[in-house]
Amino acid sequence: MEVFRQLKEYYWPERRFLFAAIISLLLATTLGLVYPNLLRYLIDEVISKKQFDGVPYLALLVVCVVTVKGLFMLGQGMTSGQLANRTAYNLRKALYEKLQYLSFQYYDQARTGDLMSRLTADLQAVRDFIGFGFVQILNVIFMFTFGTIMMMTISWKLTLLTMVAMPFLVYTAIRFEGKIHPAFRQIRKSMSEMTTSVQENITGVRTVKSFAREIHEIDKFAQRNGDYKDNNVVTSNIWARYFPRMEFFANASVVILLGVGGYFVLDRTITLGELVACFSLIWYIIGPMWQIGFHINNYTQSKAAGERLLEILHQYVHVKNKDNAIVLNPQQVKGHVKFENVTFAYPDKQPALQDFNLDAPAGSIIGLLGGTGSGKSTVIQLLLRAYNVRQGKITVDGIDIRDAQLESLRQQMAIVFQETFLFSSTIRNNIAYGIRDVSMEEVVRAAKFAKAHDFIMELPLGYDTIVGERGLGLSGGQKQRIAIARALLKNPKILILDDATSAVDMETEHEIQQDLQEVMQGRTTFIIAHRISSLKHADEIIVLDEGRIVQRGTHEQLMKQEGPYLKTYRIQFADDLSIDGNQAQGAAAGNEAEMLADSERLTAAASQTEDEEDLYRDPKVTPIFKKRLS
Numbered sequence: 001m002e003v004f005r006q007l008k009e010y011y012w013p014e015r016r017f018l019f020a021a022i023i024s025l026l027l028a029t030t031l032g033l034v035y036p037n038l039l040r041y042l043i044d045e046v047i048s049k050k051q052f053d054g055v056p057y058l059a060l061l062v063v064c065v066v067t068v069k070g071l072f073m074l075g076q077g078m079t080s081g082q083l084a085n086r087t088a089y090n091l092r093k094a095l096y097e098k099l100q101y102l103s104f105q106y107y108d109q110a111r112t113g114d115l116m117s118r119l120t121a122d123l124q125a126v127r128d129f130i131g132f133g134f135v136q137i138l139n140v141i142f143m144f145t146f147g148t149i150m151m152m153t154i155s156w157k158l159t160l161l162t163m164v165a166m167p168f169l170v171y172t173a174i175r176f177e178g179k180i181h182p183a184f185r186q187i188r189k190s191m192s193e194m195t196t197s198v199q200e201n202i203t204g205v206r207t208v209k210s211f212a213r214e215i216h217e218i219d220k221f222a223q224r225n226g227d228y229k230d231n232n233v234v235t236s237n238i239w240a241r242y243f244p245r246m247e248f249f250a251n252a253s254v255v256i257l258l259g260v261g262g263y264f265v266l267d268r269t270i271t272l273g274e275l276v277a278c279f280s281l282i283w284y285i286i287g288p289m290w291q292i293g294f295h296i297n298n299y300t301q302s303k304a305a306g307e308r309l310l311e312i313l314h315q316y317v318h319v320k321n322k323d324n325a326i327v328l329n330p331q332q333v334k335g336h337v338k339f340e341n342v343t344f345a346y347p348d349k350q351p352a353l354q355d356f357n358l359d360a361p362a363g364s365i366i367g368l369l370g371g372t373g374s375g376k377s378t379v380i381q382l383l384l385r386a387y388n389v390r391q392g393k394i395t396v397d398g399i400d401i402r403d404a405q406l407e408s409l410r411q412q413m414a415i416v417f418q419e420t421f422l423f424s425s426t427i428r429n430n431i432a433y434g435i436r437d438v439s440m441e442e443v444v445r446a447a448k449f450a451k452a453h454d455f456i457m458e459l460p461l462g463y464d465t466i467v468g469e470r471g472l473g474l475s476g477g478q479k480q481r482i483a484i485a486r487a488l489l490k491n492p493k494i495l496i497l498d499d500a501t502s503a504v505d506m507e508t509e510h511e512i513q514q515d516l517q518e519v520m521q522g523r524t525t526f527i528i529a530h531r532i533s534s535l536k537h538a539d540e541i542i543v544l545d546e547g548r549i550v551q552r553g554t555h556e557q558l559m560k561q562e563g564p565y566l567k568t569y570r571i572q573f574a575d576d577l578s579i580d581g582n583q584a585q586g587a588a589a590g591n592e593a594e595m596l597a598d599s600e601r602l603t604a605a606a607s608q609t610e611d612e613e614d615l616y617r618d619p620k621v622t623p624i625f626k627k628r629l630s
């Protein structure tokens with residue numbers, strides 16, 4: 001019962017329904033005990049004595065008892081239903097809330113299919129037990145106790161003899177419980193593995209098909225399906241072995257009752273009516289014992305399910321607010337970011353970042369460059385406080401981010417990831433995600449800045465087009481542009497572009513960056529990019545290799561040093577040259593010239609773009625948005 005003790009806070013507030021269900025069932029069971037007594041009266045007082053005048057009254061009494069019992073059963077059903085559904089609601093709410101606050105570290109390991117199975121099948125099992133199963137077990141106890149007491153009042157000897165087989169029944173039932181509980185746990189585990197496999201297959205269907213791995217996936221699923229089947233077979237075998245034994249011991253009681261009871265009637269120790277009443281009452285005792293397997297099964301299943309729910313509910317939250325955490329006020333935050341001697345390793349891994357130092361004054365642009373796995377995204381993850389830093393510290397305006405209230409810290413930041421997640425909602429809602437009271441004009445302006453407006457307008461329903469869970473129907477670049485619009489609309493003090501333009505073509509990237517120049521003003525901006533053209537305007541570019549800073553400086557400074565930056569520049573430049581002959585050469589030459597040009601001149605040129613001119617002349621642009629963009 002430990003599991004249910006720990007789940008108390010979710011069903012105890014609904015205890016009024018629990019008590020009402022118990023009382024209703026108690027009364028219904030008590031009324032059920034009237035039948036054997038009516039039978040006894042019918043045989044001993046009416047049939048034996050040939051007093052048939054009382055039969056209509058007896059029949060009427062039966063009708064009344066049946067009706068009232070029915071009403072109590074109805075009450076029990078309704079209150080149990082309330083208890084079950086309210087408990088499920090409370091649990092679902094708590095689980096969902098917990099999932100919101102669990103840290104990135106948890107999600108690094110968590111499997112969606114497994115979580116989904118806990119939130120559905122396991123929750124259902126707990127709901128059914130608390131709402132119905134528990135009351136049924138109490139009913140078993142009532143029926144056994146009341147039935148035994150009534151039989152005792154008729155003949156204690158007969159009762160005790162009838163009970164001889166019961167300890168065997170109880171022993172078998174307990175052994176059955178010991179075997180069936182681990183078997184059910186295995187079933188749940190294999191069920192969750194099977195669900196995970198289906199879920200991953202559906203999510204990654206494009207990868208599976210493009211690698212022609214259908215057969216492999218079918219085999220993989222067949223193995224999990226087989227495990228699930230085997231576990232069910234094992235459980236059925238346990239059931240098959242124990243259930244007949246329980247049935248045997250239960251029926252042995254009836255045989256004893258009829259044999260010994262018949263002898264007692266002949267002996268005139270009890271009347272025929274009393275034997276018939278005992279025969280009726282024995283089912284009050286055997287019935288619950290008969291069902292004990294089902295209740296044990298139900299209980300063990302829900303206990304296993306409850307354990308899995310508690311695992312989520314008790315899951316340690318790695319990143320959380322301290323007591324008296326400092327709430328960052330968006331009006332006061334300037335966005336001065338500092339990393340001081342930060343060394344960080346993901347659990348059970350080599351350090352992803354080593355002795356990392358960075359001073360990004362408010363409004364500065366920091367570029368991060370490096371090969372895959374060099375630690376660029378880790379810098380951003382740590383700034384977001386997705387993980388706690390244990391060595392060194394990160395500050396925003398001098399406040400250690402571990403002391404800042406998490407929500408207020410993340411509200412100061414907007415991040416555009418390389419992989420864009422779009423919710424299954426309209427494009428408008430996707431752009432306005434996380435911002436309250438935003439006007440359509442602001443959404444459109446942000447979309448224009450992100451170069452998303454034109455393609456959105458070409459969609460049949462424009463901004464009201466519903467995009468799928470993974471933005472189905474949109475290209476990678478289009479999704480990225482929506483993500484950029486979403487970030488711009490948030491008006492963050494710290495803007496993070498994590499390879500945010502990797503999926504758009506060079507031309508669009510160039511256009512977006514010209515607009516971003518304007519947007520970045522007044523915000524501390526972190527740009528992770530593989531293309532040097534995306535970083536060249538940064539105030540400081542940090543080049544990482546295996547978690548260590550290997551070069552830092554401005555584009556101009558780094559271009560004068562031999563090192564990975566210049567090497568990367570040359571490779572990218574050479575790529576451009578080799579693409580398509582003369583035309584590319586011209587473009588590359590232009591590109592190089594442009595790269596080396598004075599960045600101020602570029603910014604000035606960029607500010608001449610049509611969109612911006614429109615924006616600042618357009619009287620419809622709300623002052624809020626102008627402020628947001630400046």
Ligand SMILES: Nc1ncnc2c1ncn2[C@@H]1O[C@H](COP(=O)(O)OP(=O)(O)OP(=O)(O)O)[C@@H](O)[C@H]1O
Nearest residue numbers: 108346349352370371372373374375376377378379
């Ligand atoms: N969630 C995680 N759990 C465990 N290890 C991780 C996790 N994220 C990153 N790493 C590891 O940390 C190291 C740095 O990864 P990071 O994602 O910061 O690199 P990156 O420079 O952003 O790479 P890329 O350009 O490929 O995105 C890598 O060795 C990577 O395997």
